Amino acid sequence: MKTIKTLFLFVGMLVSSTMSAQNNFSEWLYLRGDKPVQFRLEKTKVEGNKVFYKIHLRLNKEGAGFCTHELCYGYVIYLPIYEYDTDTKKGKATDLHFKIPKEFTGEYTIPSEFYTVNKSESNGFNSYWDHDKNYPMQKIIATGEIRKQPEFLLSCVDTKRINKPYNDYCNFKGFKESEAIEIK
Structure with missing residues (x-):
């Protein structure tokens, strides 16, 4: 009987651990509504007034805007991240640039950790x-309305064509092909 109780306790701890790990992720959201590139956030730790997180990317090949044309290479992604430390009153900006081929399957985790x-x-x-x-949220004090933080993860996603590296949309937003990481 004692062995069965120990076994149930062990299984309970495993299930709890798995549930806790699953609860560290946001739902999959689109970086830009008309392109199939999605992201989710993974909360890695909380220290003081900072929540640290990682960003995961994937292609939703069933999603709107997935390019199937033979001249379509995939997508370019410009992801500016701004971190503000409320204790020191200092901010830090990081610009991330990616190229993701349309054949990419799976999930890519950006190796850097960020905080909000x-x-x-x-x-x-x-x-x-x-x-x-x-996910970072915001409550409007006057109305009580709760919404996702509108300025969080402002990004640019555009289709990359073989005969045209990318449209000017992301170029004007700050995308730099020379700094882009090719996701494979």
């Missing part, structure tokens, strides 16, 4: 990391 504020109040907004959704 766990909780802050400014200009009529409460900004916070929703630990259930694993």
Whole structure:
């Protein structure tokens, strides 16, 4: 009987551990609604008023805008990340550039870890990391409306064609092909 109790306790700990690991991810969202590149956030740790996270990317080949034409190579992604430390009142900007071929399958995890504020109040907004959704949210104090932080992960995604490296859309936003990492 003692062995069975120990076994159930062990299985319970494994299930709890698996559930906890699954709860560290946000849902898959689109970087840009008309392109099939999706992202999700993985909460890696919380220290003080900072939530650290990683970004995962994938292609939804069933999604809107997936290019099937033979001249389509895939997509370019420009992802500017801005981190603001509420303790030191200093910010840091990181620009990420990627090329992802349309044949890519699987999931790519950006190796860098980033942070955002766990909780802050400014200009009529409460900004916070929703630990259930694993995504930065914002509450408008005057109305009580809760929404995803609108300025979080402002990105550019564009189709890359073999006969034309990429449209000017991402070029004007800051994409630099010379700095782009090819996701394979």
